[in-house]
């Protein structure tokens with residue numbers, strides 16, 4: 001069945017601002033914020049805790065099973081630092097947030113990330129790993145790269161996504 005509301009992934013390196021964007025976007029649009037971090041923890045979609053990285057080892061099959069029914073209905077904002085596991089058919093827009101190294105360093109240091117995790121995340125942002133992953137996994141025209149260093153940039157990103165959403169709904173209504 002066709003979705004009457006789209007599904008959006010907000011992705012990027014940890015600390016770029018995914019959750020901040022997803023929460024505000026949900027508030028402004030009524031779409032549902034799906035925090036994958038919370039689902040992995042609360043619904044136990046993991047194979048245990050990684051001490052070195054201080055994070056859960058995700059069981060992707062379990063995770064997809066846990067969210068499938070909800071996401072297939074549409075109207076979800078999926079918030080996570082990976083995107084290639086979500087089936088193409090579920091997704092209408094992929095927003096990849098980006099930030100400069102100095103800003104990311106400050107945000108991750110403030111969170112007291114373990115050194116190994118901090119360095120890996122900084123390297124991953126410099127190498128645009130998430131942007132490449134998004135471009136390899138989804139059609140080019142649904143992947144959007146947006147800067148997220150300042151509150152002004154976040155505001156402008158939210159306005160852009162809202163405009164996209166309005167257009168999507170008009171197109172979708174016209175098509176049915």
Ligand SMILES: Nc1ncnc2c1ncn2[C@@H]1O[C@H](COP(=O)(O)OP(=O)(O)OP(=O)(O)O)[C@@H](O)[C@H]1O
Pocket residue numbers: 012013014015016017018019020021037080081107147148149150151152153154
């Ligand atoms: N555009 C922005 N301007 C200013 N501060 C921001 C912006 N985006 C995020 N921040 C700040 O950066 C920190 C990290 O943001 P957030 O938790 O939203 O990132 P995240 O990408 O969801 O991280 P994680 O992947 O670890 O969940 C927060 O303190 C948030 O307030």
